[in-house]
Amino acid sequence: MLIQFKRDLDPIQFLSLAPQHATIHHAVAEALKKGFEKNWYILGPDLKKFEDEYAKFNNVQHCVGTGNGYDALVIALRACNIGPGDEVILPAHTYVATWHAVSRCGATIVPVEPDPASLQIDVTRVEENITKKTKVLLPVHLYGHPCDMTSLEAIARRHSLTIIEDNAQAHGARWNGKTTGSFGLMNATSFYPTKNLGALGDGGAITTNKTELAEFAKKYRNYGFGKKNYCDVEGINSRLDELQAAVLSVKLTHLEKWNQERRDLANQYLERLRGVGDIQLPVSQKEALPVYHLFIIRSSKREKLREYLQSGQIETMIHYPIPPHLQKSYASLNLGKKGFKLTEQIAESCLSLPLWPGMTATQVDFVCDRIAGFFSR
Ligand SMILES: Cc1ncc(COP(=O)(O)O)c(C=O)c1O
Numbered sequence: 592m593l594i595q596f597k598r599d600l601d602p603i604q605f606l607s608l609a610p611q612h613a614t615i616h617h618a619v620a621e622a623l624k625k626g627f628e629k630n631w632y633i634l635g636p637d638l639k640k641f642e643d644e645y646a647k648f649n650n651v652q653h654c655v656g657t658g659n660g661y662d663a664l665v666i667a668l669r670a671c672n673i674g675p676g677d678e679v680i681l682p683a684h685t686y687v688a689t690w691h692a693v694s695r696c697g698a699t700i701v702p703v704e705p706d707p708a709s710l711q712i713d714v715t716r717v718e719e720n721i722t723k724k725t726k727v728l729l730p731v732h733l734y735g736h737p738c739d740m741t742s743l744e745a746i747a748r749r750h751s752l753t754i755i756e757d758n759a760q761a762h763g764a765r766w767n768g769k770t771t772g773s774f775g776l777m778n779a780t781s782f783y784p785t786k787n788l789g790a791l792g793d794g795g796a797i798t799t800n801k802t803e804l805a806e807f808a809k810k811y812r813n814y815g816f817g818k819k820n821y822c823d824v825e826g827i828n829s830r831l832d833e834l835q836a837a838v839l840s841v842k843l844t845h846l847e848k849w850n851q852e853r854r855d856l857a858n859q860y861l862e863r864l865r866g867v868g869d870i871q872l873p874v875s876q877k878e879a880l881p882v883y884h885l886f887i888i889r890s891s892k893r894e895k896l897r898e899y900l901q902s903g904q905i906e907t908m909i910h911y912p913i914p915p916h917l918q919k920s921y922a923s924l925n926l927g928k929k930g931f932k933l934t935e936q937i938a939e940s941c942l943s944l945p946l947w948p949g950m951t952a953t954q955v956d957f958v959c960d961r962i963a964g965f966f967s968r
Contacts, residue, residue, distance in 0.1 A: 602904035603945050603954055606785055610949020611849060615841055619791075622837040632833045634813065641836040644843055645796060648763070649773045653805035655797045656831025657812050660759045660781020663795035664692030666829065667755050667777035670797075670807045673698050673726055680720055681729040681757075682712040683916060683931040684938075689731050689757050690915040692779075700924065701725070702916060704933045708874040710734065710887070714742035718750075727753050732761035732771045734910070735787065735853070735884030736875060740766040740774050755779065758798075762788040763850045765880040772798050777808075782831075782839060787853070787884050788846050790835040849948035853883040856946050856955055860886055863959035868892070868966030871940075885910055889940040892965075897942055899965045905958055908943040 612619070626637060638656050646654035657663040673679065675697040681689055683702035693700050701720050706713040712730050728747055730738040747754050758764075758772035759781035765771065772778045780786075782794035797808050807824070810817050815826030831839075857873070864870055871889040875881045887910065890896055897907050914934045916926035944958060 603906060603958060605906040605908050605943070605945050606947050607949070608784070608947070611845070611947070615845060618841045619838055622841050623834060626834045626837045633830055635833045637833045637837040637840065638831055641840045641843070642796070644840055646798060648843060649770045649798050651773045651798045652800045653798065653802065655805055655808040655812065656836060657795040657797060658829035658831065659793040660779060660783065660795040661688045661692055662812070662827065662829035663779035663781070663797050664689065664757060665695050666808050666811050667779045667797050668692060668696045668698065668727070669811060670777055670804045671727065671753050671755065676724060677726040678722060678724040679727040679729050680717055680725060682731050682733065683934040684710060684914060685731045685733055685757070686911060687915045687918055687920070689729065690921065693729065699724070702926065702931060704931055705937065707933060709736060709876055710937060711736060711738040714739045714746070717743070717746050721750050725750065725752060727755055729755050729757060731757040732764055734873070734887055735761045735764055735882040736873065737761060737764045737766040737771045737879045737881065739876060741878065744774065759783070759786065760884040761882055762786065763846050764882040767878045776801060777804055782835070787850060787882055788839065788842055791838050792835055794831050794835045794839065796831065850882040852948040853946060854881070856950055857883040857886050859952060859955045860944060860946070860959065863956065864888065864962060867963050870962070883946060886944045886946040887941050888944060889937065890942065891940060893940050893942050896962065896965050900958070900961055903961045905961055906945065909941060910943050912938055914938050
């Protein structure tokens with residue numbers, strides 16, 4: 592008992608995959624062994640199996656595995672014929688990959704500030720950004736919290752726009768009972784190892800109900816080959832490989848349970864941290880079932896709090912310290928400092944606390960005690 596308690600109070604990593612991996616160790620080893628021995632490593636039966644399973648999980652017709660989440664976004668945009676002259680509305684507050692995928696296609700980025708409570712794209716500010724050139728709404732379910740899809744779907748209908756979801760951080764999240772990654776015409780996701788459903792390397796996928804778009808994506812990820820040796824479009828090389836697919840199949844069967852664990856831990860944080868110092872806690876809308884890819888708090892004392900936690904052997908992270916519009920890669924867009932005030936405020940105040948399936952309630956209590964200690968000094 593004493594040993595277990597001590598282990599709980601060892602340094603707290605920001606993320607540990609060890610408890611998850613311990614529960615699937617045998618199944619993953621078996622899948623890798625079979626994959627190793629089967630002599631077929633690219634575009635084979637394990638990819639097909641995972642694609643079918645992931646499509647079913649999202650309640651969509653098709654899933655197309657890709658090399659990573661960025662490529663999945665690029666392919667989804669290309670499939671919808673998005674290119675130079677087209678405008679894409681996306682969140683100002685997101686991971687930079689979402690922006691890079693849009694600019695890679697030559698389309699124009701039109702960022703919209705987040706809602707100050709949910710931190711997701713502010714649906715009340717989308718329509719003022721729509722022009723004749725707007726083609727796509729690209730919501731990102733950031734941190735595992737679904738965007739307000741009811742409002743976004745209504746806006747898309749009113750203005751004949753296509754929705755493409757970036758679901759990289761929200762595998763299994765739901766809005767009004769419907770899985771994120773099933774709302775858009777095409778949806779992109781990432782299986783980067785730290786994601787809720789993570790591969791043992793890079794990986795990504797597109798989900799869609801449109802057969803012809805899925806067919807396009809299958810060609811595009813494989814140099815544009817339709818029939819063997821016949822290149823229909825100038826595609827890229829971005830295939831989810833057999834070994835990653837086999838591992839993802841194993842992990843997918845645990846995803847709902849792991850997401851529930853994340854919610855339970857998040858609820859504990861929410862209860863313990865309410866009213867502590869000047870902390871702003873994550874807010875879920877009533878239609879949302881979040882999956883807490885990350886647990887983000889905000890505080891004006893973020894830097895000092897982070898140092899204090901680090902000195903108590905608690906590791907934290909910042910998602911993200913530099914917003915996309917302030918990255919050098921977008922200097923030419925001149926979106927300028929203070930252009931997106933709320934996004935900049937979030938970047939300056941947000942702090943990601945440790946949270947992963949298998950983290951113990953004792954560990955969450957320890958983090959909360961330390962945070963309370965900081966504010967009561
Ligand atoms: C919101 C978001 N979009 C896109 C990506 C890109 O995914 P990847 O790193 O697999 O290319 C990521 C993750 O890294 C992400 O968090």
